Amino acid sequence: MAKRVLVVEDNELNLKLFCDLLRAHQFEAEPVRDGREAVARARDFDPQLVVMDIQMPHVTGLELIQHMKLDPRLRAIPIMAVTAYAGREDEERIRAAGANAYVSKPISLVRFMEEVRALMPAESATQTPAAATEEAPQPKGPGLLF
Numbered sequence: 001m002a003k004r005v006l007v008v009e010d011n012e013l014n015l016k017l018f019c020d021l022l023r024a025h026q027f028e029a030e031p032v033r034d035g036r037e038a039v040a041r042a043r044d045f046d047p048q049l050v051v052m053d054i055q056m057p058h059v060t061g062l063e064l065i066q067h068m069k070l071d072p073r074l075r076a077i078p079i080m081a082v083t084a085y086a087g088r089e090d091e092e093r094i095r096a097a098g099a100n101a102y103v104s105k106p107i108s109l110v111r112f113m114e115e116v117r118a119l120m121p122a123e124s125a126t127q128t129p130a131a132a133t134e135e136a137p138q139p140k141g142p143g144l145l146f
Contacts, residue, residue, distance in 0.1 A: 002028040003120055006047040008038045008064065009082070010056040014105075018051055018082075018112070025113060035059040039067055042074050049119050054083035054094060062097045069098035078119040082107065 005027050009015040012033070019029035030045045032038050035056045042050060050068070054061035061081060068074040081099040083090070091102045101115045 002026055004028045004030065004045060004047040005049045005051060005116065006030050006032060006042050006045055007051045008032045008035055009053040010035065021109060021112065022116065035061065035064055038064050039071065042068065042077065047077060048121055049116060050077055050079045052079050052081050054081055054085060062094065065097045065099055080115050080119055
């Protein structure tokens, strides 16, 4: 079963990039363009991770993080903040609101996926390598795959 990630991002290109990247790595990505819908979608989708843009119209990512951390059904879900705010005090403020990770824009795709994997529940980390080991072809000869 694919791990579920809710992606809250108002920028259409970033939303598509994040969702496509997650899907390419076998995650089920649920896009949310309007932060006002994020909490209700999180309750319905039941994600294992939320990727949250901080600068959005109508409601900020900070407000959404604080709201989710106060909700008994959502508080345990890790949140990865993605933002153009890159100052040290910005990161501290975002983490103080309840974000478990902080990635600044422009995004390094490798770093983005490292943070996603690091925030996934422990059982997914133990299942992924085992499945990869079972399905991976075994080398024949001196380290070659045939």
